[in-house]
Amino acid sequence: MSLNWITLRVRDLETSLNFYHGILGLPIERRFESRGKQIVMLDTGTHPKLELIQGNDPALKPECGVSVGFEVKSLDEAMEYLKSQGIxxxxxxxxxxxxxxFFYILDPDGFEVQLAEHS
Known part of the structure; x- marks a missing residue:
C-alpha cells in the first residue's frame, strides 16, 4: 500500500495555485471539475500528490494540526527565496x-507548510 495524495480544501483555488505552483514550484498534473468542485492535482515528484479542492465547506481547518512537508536542498536558500516572495x-x-x-510557512488558507533540510 502507498499513500496516493493529500487533500487540502481551499477557499480560493487560484490563490492556492499561485502559492503551491507559482511560488513552491509544484507542477500541475491535472485540473478538473467533479460534483461542481474545481480540483487540481499537483505533482510532488513522488507520492503522495497534493490535491487542492476549492470550496467553502472545509473538512479540515488549519487549526487541526495538519501540515504538509517538503524536502529542500538548502534551507537557507529556501528562506531567502520565500522572503523575496513576501512569504x-x-x-x-x-x-x-x-x-x-526545518521551518514553517503558512499557505493562503493558514495551513502549515514545513520545509526541511536533511544532511
Missing amino acids: PVARGPITPNPHLR
Whole structure:
C-alpha cells in the first residue's frame, strides 16, 4: 500500500495555485471539475500528490494540526527565496538534531507548510 495524495480544501483555488505552483514550484498534473468542485492535482515528484479542492465547506481547518512537508536542498536558500516572495517564516528554523533543520510557512488558507533540510 502507498499513500496516493493529500487533500487540502481551499477557499480560493487560484490563490492556492499561485502559492503551491507559482511560488513552491509544484507542477500541475491535472485540473478538473467533479460534483461542481474545481480540483487540481499537483505533482510532488513522488507520492503522495497534493490535491487542492476549492470550496467553502472545509473538512479540515488549519487549526487541526495538519501540515504538509517538503524536502529542500538548502534551507537557507529556501528562506531567502520565500522572503523575496513576501512569504514570512511562521516558526523556526528548528534544529531537533544535527542532521535535520526545518521551518514553517503558512499557505493562503493558514495551513502549515514545513520545509526541511536533511544532511
